[in-house]
Amino acid sequence: MAAPDADRNQRRRDDLTPESPDEAGVEVPPVPIEKVEPERMLENEVRARLERDGLTDEQILRWLEAYFAEHDEGEPDDVVAWIRAQEGRAGDERA
Numbered sequence: 001m002a003a004p005d006a007d008r009n010q011r012r013r014d015d016l017t018p019e020s021p022d023e024a025g026v027e028v029p030p031v032p033i034e035k036v037e038p039e040r041m042l043e044n045e046v047r048a049r050l051e052r053d054g055l056t057d058e059q060i061l062r063w064l065e066a067y068f069a070e071h072d073e074g075e076p077d078d079v080v081a082w083i084r085a086q087e088g089r090a091g092d093e094r095a
Helices: 004-014 033-052 057-070 076-094
Strands: none
Touching: 033 057, 033 076, 057 076
């Protein structure tokens, strides 16, 4: 089990804005059936991390669907980094 300080440090590194992909300007096409199981498995792995950042269940699901629309697989760190990049890009466009 990770030390409590490690959890706090991880939260600071993730630094995600609790918004949906649509709010960040990311389209969420339907996920092909063959990607549903890997998507759900990865969703379960990143759920606690994203919930700590304030994302809702619906937002987490939509972000994973958006991720799998562009990727065939991934690791939890890859997903969080991708979401952060998408949010950053949307923030740049809004400024």
